[in-house]
Amino acid sequence: MLPAMADCPQTSLVAVAGRSPERARRFADRFGCDAATMEGLLERADIDAVYISLPPSLHGEWAARALHAGKHVLVEKPIATTAAEARTVVELAADRDLVLRENFMFLHxxxxxxxxxxxxxxxxxxxxxxxxxxxxxxxxxxxxxxxxxxxxxxxxxxxxxxxxxxxxxxxxxxxxxxxxxxxxxxxxxxxxxxxxxxxxxxxxxxxxxxxxxxxxxxxxxxxxxxxxxxxxxxxxxxxxxxxxxxxxxxxxxxxxxxAADQLDRSLTGFAQAVAAGGAAASPGETRWRQDAVAMxxxxxxxxxxxxxxxxxx
Structure with a gap:
């Protein structure tokens, strides 16, 4: 995803974060961005959206944290580990009018x-x-x-x-x-x-x-x-x-x-929804959230x- 973000005209890679500061720094140096802690990344005012690539048991928790911080979220599949957790995250995104997408790249x-x-x-x-x-x-x-x-x-x-x-x-x-x-x-x-x-x-x-x-x-x-x-x-x-x-x-x-690059198409579609002004400005976002819960x-x-x-x- 990092190479795709770096190459996508509609995204600017600002910072990466992870549990290991050393690894985060190596990725940051490679892709020309900042390294941060996970909590610190969500506090940054220069970040509009985050991509969550953590293990599945952490998807719901960190998607919710990002949404509480006012960030749009692209989260790896599955969006959570249970339907109840998925509903909680989806309701939070809807309440805050933030784009929340589950990164099933093949759909694109x-x-x-x-x-x-x-x-x-x-x-x-x-x-x-x-x-x-x-x-x-x-x-x-x-x-x-x-x-x-x-x-x-x-x-x-x-x-x-x-x-x-x-x-x-x-x-x-x-x-x-x-x-x-x-x-x-x-x-x-x-x-x-x-x-x-x-x-x-x-x-x-x-x-x-x-x-x-x-x-x-x-x-x-x-x-x-x-x-x-x-x-x-x-x-x-x-x-x-x-x-x-x-x-x-x-x-x-x-x-x-x-041929088609489904990774780039997924990222570009997400970026377009964010740039449009949020979930309310992109009617299709409701379907993305409903489908994530149904899954x-x-x-x-x-x-x-x-x-x-x-x-x-």
């Missing part, structure tokens, strides 16, 4: 707009099913995603991606019908899982996630007339040209789309309903 990639256009044009026929997956190999043993106290686990790190994609394409009102999780014997941390959902219109959805797999990042939508598939759905590199595949009974079309409601439901399988890990 135009390949998903191409899929939505196919749905709107009736290319798939009536939708029947959605399937999404985001999985990758085991992480280094010391990775924070293996620390329960920091909001670790596969659901909060990987599962939120296909859940968010399902909500993006199927609309609000998704309900969790069932879930399973493979959890670590030593502490119950979830290493992988799956969930079944249903939309208000009756579209069935399944999502898979985890960090004990070979890499996979995709989703597909199946309709009465055709199926569309998107590979590298969540983390396409900036120079990657996506290929969207449409399969009909006796016909296959492949659409190669222009955590799905996460809570997956947690509650998951049948847990204990594994060594």
């Amino acid at each position: 990639h135009p390949q998903h707009e191409a899929v939505a256009a196919m749905i709107a044009q009736g290319r798939l026929g009536e939708l029947r099913a959605f399937r999404g997956a985001f999985c990758f190999p085991p992480l280094p043993e010391q990775d924070i995603r293996y620390v329960p106290e920091l909001g670790g686990g596969a659901l909060l790190d990987a599962g939120v991606y296909p859940l968010r994609a399902a909500a993006m394409l199927l609309g609000p009102g998704l309900r969790v019908a069932g879930a399973t999780a493979r959890v670590r014997r030593s502490d119950g941390l979830d290493l992988s899982g799956q969930a079944l959902l249903v939309s208000p219109s009756g579209v069935l959805a399944s999502v898979e996630f985890g960090f004990e797999h070979t890499y996979g990042s995709s989703y597909s939508l199946w309709g009465a007339g055709a199926r569309v598939t998107v590979d590298r759905a969540f983390t396409p590199p900036a120079g990657y040209r996506p290929e969207v595949v449409l399969e009909e009974q006796d016909h296959v079309e492949k659409f190669t789309l222009p 955590m409601e799905l996460v809570d439901a997956v947690r509650t309903q998951a049948v847990r399988v204990t594994v060594d890990g």
Whole structure:
């Protein structure tokens, strides 16, 4: 994010902060900005907005601190670790008319707009099913995603991606019908899982996630007339040209789309909302906040309903 901020014409990188003053200073020297303590950064009058890249268990707390300090907030996903915490932060942003966005960068990639256009044009026929997956190999043993106290686990790190994609394409009102999780014997941390959902219109959805797999990042939508598939759905590199595949009974079309930098688009969209004068001046901000809470409601439901399988890990 720091290189993106330094390169974005709509942002000026003012200061970085972290738990280690030495590391903060190294980053500050590299990117030509000030180093600060986390508390000190929020007290600065020359800062309009902050980006929060802390572990998930600290997202809600520090987003709230930044909002109390009058700063607009771009916070890494997920916005919090529970729906209740998400609601608290969202209500605070609304009360203070501050922009609050959850940094799901993939939402800003135009390949998903191409899929939505196919749905709107009736290319798939009536939708029947959605399937999404985001999985990758085991992480280094010391990775924070293996620390329960920091909001670790596969659901909060990987599962939120296909859940968010399902909500993006199927609309609000998704309900969790069932879930399973493979959890670590030593502490119950979830290493992988799956969930079944249903939309208000009756579209069935399944999502898979985890960090004990070979890499996979995709989703597909199946309709009465055709199926569309998107590979590298969540983390396409900036120079990657996506290929969207449409399969009909006796016909296959492949659409190669222009490359797009979803990180830059996410940052630019946030900066534009801030520059417009805050949340009230950007009507779309209400939807961002509603979607963030709805996402955590799905996460809570997956947690509650998951049948847990204990594994060594």
